[in-house]
Amino acid sequence: MKLAALEYNVLSSEPVVMMNADDCLELGVGPDDRVRIAGGSSAVSTVAITDFLVRKGTIAMPSYVLDRCSAEDGDMVDVAYSPMPGSIRSLKRKIEGGKLDREAMGSIVADIMAGNLSDKEILAFVSAFNVNNADLEEVAYLTRAMADTGTVVDFGVRPVFDFHSLGGVPGNKITPMVVSIVASEGLTIPKLSSRAVSSACGTADLVDTFCDVEMDSESLKAAVRRNGGVFACGNEDYAPVGTKIIKAERPLGIDPRPTMMASIMSKKVALGTTHLLVDIPFGAGSKIPDVAAARNIAKDLRDLGTVLGMHVECAASRADQPLGTSIGPVLEAKECIRALESRDGDPSVIDKACGMAGIILEMAGEKDGRRKAEEIFRSGRAHSKFLEIVAAQNGSPDLKSDDLKPGAFVKDVHAKRDGTVQMVDNPSIVAIAKGAGAPSDVGAGIVLLRKRGDVVKEGDVLFRIYAENQGKLDRAIESARSRRPMLVSGNPVERQPADMIAERIPSKEMLDLIRFRSS
Numbered sequence: 001m002k003l004a005a006l007e008y009n010v011l012s013s014e015p016v017v018m019m020n021a022d023d024c025l026e027l028g029v030g031p032d033d034r035v036r037i038a039g040g041s042s043a044v045s046t047v048a049i050t051d052f053l054v055r056k057g058t059i060a061m062p063s064y065v066l067d068r069c070s071a072e073d074g075d076m077v078d079v080a081y082s083p084m085p086g087s088i089r090s091l092k093r094k095i096e097g098g099k100l101d102r103e104a105m106g107s108i109v110a111d112i113m114a115g116n117l118s119d120k121e122i123l124a125f126v127s128a129f130n131v132n133n134a135d136l137e138e139v140a141y142l143t144r145a146m147a148d149t150g151t152v153v154d155f156g157v158r159p160v161f162d163f164h165s166l167g168g169v170p171g172n173k174i175t176p177m178v179v180s181i182v183a184s185e186g187l188t189i190p191k192l193s194s195r196a197v198s199s200a201c202g203t204a205d206l207v208d209t210f211c212d213v214e215m216d217s218e219s220l221k222a223a224v225r226r227n228g229g230v231f232a233c234g235n236e237d238y239a240p241v242g243t244k245i246i247k248a249e250r251p252l253g254i255d256p257r258p259t260m261m262a263s264i265m266s267k268k269v270a271l272g273t274t275h276l277l278v279d280i281p282f283g284a285g286s287k288i289p290d291v292a293a294a295r296n297i298a299k300d301l302r303d304l305g306t307v308l309g310m311h312v313e314c315a316a317s318r319a320d321q322p323l324g325t326s327i328g329p330v331l332e333a334k335e336c337i338r339a340l341e342s343r344d345g346d347p348s349v350i351d352k353a354c355g356m357a358g359i360i361l362e363m364a365g366e367k368d369g370r371r372k373a374e375e376i377f378r379s380g381r382a383h384s385k386f387l388e389i390v391a392a393q394n395g396s397p398d399l400k401s402d403d404l405k406p407g408a409f410v411k412d413v414h415a416k417r418d419g420t421v422q423m424v425d426n427p428s429i430v431a432i433a434k435g436a437g438a439p440s441d442v443g444a445g446i447v448l449l450r451k452r453g454d455v456v457k458e459g460d461v462l463f464r465i466y467a468e469n470q471g472k473l474d475r476a477i478e479s480a481r482s483r484r485p486m487l488v489s490g491n492p493v494e495r496q497p498a499d500m501i502a503e504r505i506p507s508k509e510m511l512d513l514i515r516f517r518s519s
Helices: 021-027 063-068 087-095 102-114 119-131 136-147 175-184 203-207 217-227 241-252 257-270 291-308 329-342 347-363 369-379 381-392 426-435 470-482 508-518
Strands: 002-007 016-020 034-038 042-050 058-061 076-082 161-165 189-193 229-233 275-282 311-318 409-414 419-424 445-448 461-467 486-489 501-505
Touching: 002 063, 016 021, 016 034, 021 042, 021 076, 042 063, 058 063, 087 102, 087 119, 102 119, 102 136, 102 241, 119 241, 119 257, 136 257, 136 291, 161 175, 161 189, 161 257, 161 347, 175 189, 175 203, 175 229, 175 329, 175 347, 175 369, 175 381, 189 203, 203 229, 203 329, 217 229, 217 381, 229 381, 241 257, 257 291, 275 291, 275 347, 291 311, 291 501, 311 347, 329 347, 329 381, 329 445, 347 369, 347 501, 369 381, 409 470, 426 445, 426 461, 426 470, 461 470, 461 486
Parallel strands: 002 058, 016 042, 161 275, 189 229, 275 311
Antiparallel strands: 002 076, 016 058, 034 042, 034 076, 311 501, 409 461, 419 486, 445 461
16 A cells, blocks of 8 residues: 655654554554555554544654655655564563574564564563573574674685774774784784764774775675775674664663674674674773673673684773773874874873784784784884775875864863862763764864873863864863863872783683693
């Protein structure tokens, strides 16, 4: 049946469209039945039936359902009865505490991908998967099913290394440095990164300021064959069903560990990753509060890696203040490139980049990976490899940090008293940078001139805000005034430890080897 789409924006916990009773009678649709609506794409929604709110021949749809159908207000859309998908039985079994086998898990994922499950049903699955303590075998089934919804790449080489950060620390700009160091040793590291969701800058956002990040699988394979590594965007080609699950989770702000792990690992499976290092930032204002929580997550990731046949190690890194001095796409890109150019930079950035790269080199057999990573960085080999990768991704082969210009609207924020910087509040710094326009305005962000432990005088500049227009600069200034991004007092305080990696958490296989050698 062809109906005219009408946009309405009544808030609802799930997609609900309203149809006239006469149209529902003709379609054979009853209260709470489902319909599939197709414009440029399709979506499934439950139906509310009305005699008077919606006239015959029309269908009232929330804006986000219109978006999913690739339709606009006034467009004609195809509407048809949508039967209850078979995966609902598997979903109910999980809600009741049962265990799902490979086929049942695959059917749920296939129906999510096809749009046959509503957000409410996806959320019920995610919640049951968490509450009923999904075991590792089930998480592995979910991971592989998610990977199979998109492109699976075979680079024709082994081993394939990867690096992933759980996020939560502003200014975490080290990925291009890590990839460049590792690829300099002839290792394969096809790094796919994400854009910011709730932060002021994702790795893909900063890389996009100096080269292309969108690469199809053939371009990805060609670039990896040529240079060993890429820093590309983990786009919808790879495990795309993960995006649908995240969209369903977002209204409630949940991110259960089983589906979080499956989402991360499914992209690694899609790329044929054999060796993975996971950065787990912890500390005040980050996602993970302390090193004990980091160890707990690491164990689950390592164990899942074992089930999937992947060597997984983790590193718990300090994240109680931003990494380096810059937050925002252009500003972070400049700091990253300047460090590679000068073979020097903010100690926290250099330490973390070389530390993470060193662990990967040791996973490949290097005895002292940290020393080797620092040698590659200081020699300029990492910078040369970086420029090769940039050129392969349609960037300038002569790229310099000074080529990147931040926003022209600038405001310095000054210390109101003498004292020592006690803390830098991560959420406040992110909120101010986002207020300035980051990450969509690539030149927006913050540069920190002082960090924890620095002694300041009244009037000293604590941080500098950049924006691309006055309105957003004013908004960021107001955000800074309403928050406490930095605390300055007369009390002495220790600086953040120089070693950014607080603890390396090896794979289960390595732990078994260590126990064997010590017995």
